[in-house]
Amino acid sequence: MSSPRIRRATDTREMERTRDDLITTGYSVKSNGENSTLLTNAGWGTLGTHIIVFLLTAWWTFLIGNLIYAVYAHSKGDEVLIKVEAAAVV
Numbered sequence: 001m002s003s004p005r006i007r008r009a010t011d012t013r014e015m016e017r018t019r020d021d022l023i024t025t026g027y028s029v030k031s032n033g034e035n036s037t038l039l040t041n042a043g044w045g046t047l048g049t050h051i052i053v054f055l056l057t058a059w060w061t062f063l064i065g066n067l068i069y070a071v072y073a074h075s076k077g078d079e080v081l082i083k084v085e086a087a088a089v090v
Contacts, residue, residue, distance in 0.1 A: 004038060004079035015082050022080060035084040042077025044070045 009015035012035070019037050023029070027039040050066055057065035 004081040007080055007082045008085045009082055010085060012084055015084050018082050022082075027078075027080065030079070037082045039080045039082070040077050041079075042074050045073035049073075 007018055009018055015035075015037060019029070019039065022039050022041075025041075026043075027041045030038045030040045032038075049069065053065045053069050054063070
């Protein structure tokens with residue numbers, strides 16, 4: 001899996017708001033720390049793509065094409081790391 005996208009927050013309150021927004025859009029919390037949260041959105045692929053794969057390969061793969069696509073889509077799920085940035089002391 002590729003490295004996660006990083007979202008920076010100025011404080012824990014902003015980190016929690018960002019986390020809640022991402023959870024609302026379908027992400028789930030993979031790990032949660034004091035100053036960071038890792039979220040993932042690993043689905044099993046879109047219905048439209050499953051239908052296309054089914055129509056193109058079902059008759060000779062016995063639905064194994066759909067299974068391979070689902071595993072591939074799940075392994076390539078999007079990850080977001082939300083980090084609290086320490087304020088610079090001047």
